Amino acid sequence: MTRLDRRLALGALALSAVIASASSAGAQGSTRPPAPPAASVPAPDRFRLVLNAAFWPTKTSFSDSRTFPEYAEQTTIHSSYETGTGFGLDTALQVSLYRGLGVLVGYSRHTRDVAGTVDVSRPHPLYLNQPRTATASLSGYGYTEGAIDADVAFARAAGHLDWALFAGATFFQVEADMLQTPTYDEKYPYDTLAIASTPSTKVKDSPVGMNVGGRLDYRFGSSRRFGIGAQVRYSRASAKLKATPDATEASVDAGGLSIGAGLRLYF
Amino acid sequence: MALRSAFLWVGAALATAGPVDAADVRVEASSGVAVREWSSRIDRLVASGELVVRLTRDDTMIPGRRHERLAQLHRGVPVVGGEVVRQSDAAGTLTVFGTFYDAVDVDVTPRLGPAEAAALVGGKGGRPFGRQGGPELVVLPLPAGGYRLAYRIRAFFPASFDVRQLFLDAGTGEVLLDYRDIQTQAAGLGTGVLGDAEKLSVAPGGLGFTTADRLRPPLISTYDFRFDLNRLLLFFGADASPSNLTPADLGTDADNVWTDGAIVDAHAYAGFVYDYYYKRFGRQGLDNANIAVHSITHAFRREDWRLYDIGIILSYFANAFYIGEGVMYYGDGLPPNVTLDGQRVNYLAGALDVVAHELTHGVTDYSSRLIYQGESGALNESFSDIMGTAVEFYFQPERADYLEGEDVFTPGGVRSLQAPMAFGDPDHYSIRYTGPDDNGGVHHNSGISNNAFYLAIEGGRHRLGDSVQGVGGAHRDEIERVFYRAFTSFLVPSATFSQARAATIQAARELYQPGSPAETAVIQAWNAVGVN
Numbered sequence: 001m002t003r004l005d006r007r008l009a010l011g012a013l014a015l016s017a018v019i020a021s022a023s024s025a026g027a028q029g030s031t032r033p034p035a036p037p038a039a040s041v042p043a044p045d046r047f048r049l050v051l052n053a054a055f056w057p058t059k060t061s062f063s064d065s066r067t068f069p070e071y072a073e074q075t076t077i078h079s080s081y082e083t084g085t086g087f088g089l090d091t092a093l094q095v096s097l098y099r100g101l102g103v104l105v106g107y108s109r110h111t112r113d114v115a116g117t118v119d120v121s122r123p124h125p126l127y128l129n130q131p132r133t134a135t136a137s138l139s140g141y142g143y144t145e146g147a148i149d150a151d152v153a154f155a156r157a158a159g160h161l162d163w164a165l166f167a168g169a170t171f172f173q174v175e176a177d178m179l180q181t182p183t184y185d186e187k188y189p190y191d192t193l194a195i196a197s198t199p200s201t202k203v204k205d206s207p208v209g210m211n212v213g214g215r216l217d218y219r220f221g222s223s224r225r226f227g228i229g230a231q232v233r234y235s236r237a238s239a240k241l242k243a244t245p246d247a248t249e250a251s252v253d254a255g256g257l258s259i260g261a262g263l264r265l266y267f
Numbered sequence: 268m269a270l271r272s273a274f275l276w277v278g279a280a281l282a283t284a285g286p287v288d289a290a291d292v293r294v295e296a297s298s299g300v301a302v303r304e305w306s307s308r309i310d311r312l313v314a315s316g317e318l319v320v321r322l323t324r325d326d327t328m329i330p331g332r333r334h335e336r337l338a339q340l341h342r343g344v345p346v347v348g349g350e351v352v353r354q355s356d357a358a359g360t361l362t363v364f365g366t367f368y369d370a371v372d373v374d375v376t377p378r379l380g381p382a383e384a385a386a387l388v389g390g391k392g393g394r395p396f397g398r399q400g401g402p403e404l405v406v407l408p409l410p411a412g413g414y415r416l417a418y419r420i421r422a423f424f425p426a427s428f429d430v431r432q433l434f435l436d437a438g439t440g441e442v443l444l445d446y447r448d449i450q451t452q453a454a455g456l457g458t459g460v461l462g463d464a465e466k467l468s469v470a471p472g473g474l475g476f477t478t479a480d481r482l483r484p485p486l487i488s489t490y491d492f493r494f495d496l497n498r499l500l501l502f503f504g505a506d507a508s509p510s511n512l513t514p515a516d517l518g519t520d521a522d523n524v525w526t527d528g529a530i531v532d533a534h535a536y537a538g539f540v541y542d543y544y545y546k547r548f549g550r551q552g553l554d555n556a557n558i559a560v561h562s563i564t565h566a567f568r569r570e571d572w573r574l575y576d577i578g579i580i581l582s583y584f585a586n587a588f589y590i591g592e593g594v595m596y597y598g599d600g601l602p603p604n605v606t607l608d609g610q611r612v613n614y615l616a617g618a619l620d621v622v623a624h625e626l627t628h629g630v631t632d633y634s635s636r637l638i639y640q641g642e643s644g645a646l647n648e649s650f651s652d653i654m655g656t657a658v659e660f661y662f663q664p665e666r667a668d669y670l671e672g673e674d675v676f677t678p679g680g681v682r683s684l685q686a687p688m689a690f691g692d693p694d695h696y697s698i699r700y701t702g703p704d705d706n707g708g709v710h711h712n713s714g715i716s717n718n719a720f721y722l723a724i725e726g727g728r729h730r731l732g733d734s735v736q737g738v739g740g741a742h743r744d745e746i747e748r749v750f751y752r753a754f755t756s757f758l759v760p761s762a763t764f765s766q767a768r769a770a771t772i773q774a775a776r777e778l779y780q781p782g783s784p785a786e787t788a789v790i791q792a793w794n795a796v797g798v799n
Binding site for chain 1: 468
């Protein structure tokens, strides 16, 4: 998660708390006459604006390998990666068109740290059939995923509660740091190999997948224009990442389960 | 003139001391007293200018030790064969090996000038050759006793393509000593292509790739003279200095898939030999300072052998030799349908033990400088055979043996460390060759120490009955280290078999402790071959 993402997410949570607090204070501390019963004021529910801080609890792993000629033989590099859990933002605008049925357009973005290892088998520069091997950890790598959701949504309100179900297509933007070409510490007599650095390159793909999820909100006050809520979404697509021209494609499961909570605006 | 050649062996481990014969006083000490006395004497001799430090090296096998080689001078003139080697650590001197000539009283003012000496050699068809060509004014100890002021000249004789070491009396021009100074692999005839797959470290160039290895610490270059005899003559005519080898002489290949077997093996095996010395002993090249290695191939077209006399064939076709200053020459052998003494001779560079043998002459050149004549010459040859075999076991264990040159001199090779008598070479000191041929039998008497090396590893019963408990093939590295240490750190130019025995025993004790299997094997092996 980037610093910006973290600030936005924390801001969203703080804002959610402030709005909830303000809504509660307005209801209890006003000197104006009591508001009419909630049932008498139809809740504004044509548009729902959703702003979540979201958590992606599932980890994903992927790997690639490459073989290329070096020192008159073949060097093989096998890299494996595993992402951590993700944290980010999830926003959506839902429009009810007919009896709660409508469309939802959302955007989410999250980042994850990536840990990995690289295993290298590199020929001896002086002797045939005497490859040297080395292993190193991959650190400082990151994974960022953006997703645009285009869903069919169904929403209902009942008192202070508001819930929705949605499903549709997701357009992912996956960007991962992957191993470029390691550098080595080796010196005469070259019988051992040590990996000196593991520079990364940013690799992108934009697969299309699906998502399905639901939301349960609590709307505050008499106007019920604001609320807070929780959301669960599962999305899925397969991204193909190719770090270098001679590398195999790494197949990455984009999306996964996300759990969010945040603010709601109804209008 | 009284001659006192003091052959020193001073070490804390030996138990007796005393003269061996009237001319050579062999010193063996059981305490550190003799060591300290000789160390003090060396310091005094250095202060008086009678010894000068020629070389100082850190010990690559036992950390913290140093080896000094000190050459003897008489009024500023080098005494041939006079040299001592002092081993020390932080606590002081540990051993002293060497030969120091006492009571040298030669007048060092020559009647002849160096130019006149060179002219005398020129009259014989030779000319000073290489950076060590001379003429150099020296004091020459004579075999019959006494000393003579002489010019040492290493000369190339174009007519016979020969390189010789001559010592001319500096007063009369008389030739006092003359021996061939091409340190050779013995000749034969062979055939066949080995077909080994080798990896070459080469350099990309404008038209493809060239045989210049820059991956190893020293530059290792292999040259293709493209059967241009004039190129060889030009090279020899320019003192055979590596600076006269040009990039245009390098082996080339357009697609980096090399098919010229002689170039492939010369290049790959020169690297192997460097690697062996580094990995086994920590030695950095021939001079232990990463001198570049240059290998010359394809000087003579093997099919042209009929155009040359037997001397040229034996030297330049069916032979390989170390020229000096890191330069190697590899003959192309003879056509497959030609045999010499019943053997066919393939490209000399095709045998790893031959390459290692010749390059080891370079190691000797930069360490003990064993004089290439008599017993020291036999030890010189033997050390090359031993290291040739050791390198073969290291890099080609699947086909290694104790034969020398068997891959290119077929069938059979040219010498055997296991059974020297199979090639007519002595395997016992009592039957050593004492005639004048072959520089006093350097390629024959090498069989004695060769067999000692073999027995120290493999053990067994010597032909004459003595049994040896060898360390076994799994521990061959121990005996290799013992011989390397002795031959490069303890022996001096005039060393004898007896000194080689003492030096190897000392090395075994230092590396593996007294009473160790290695020490026992070395002692029993020398006993078995009659060297005491």
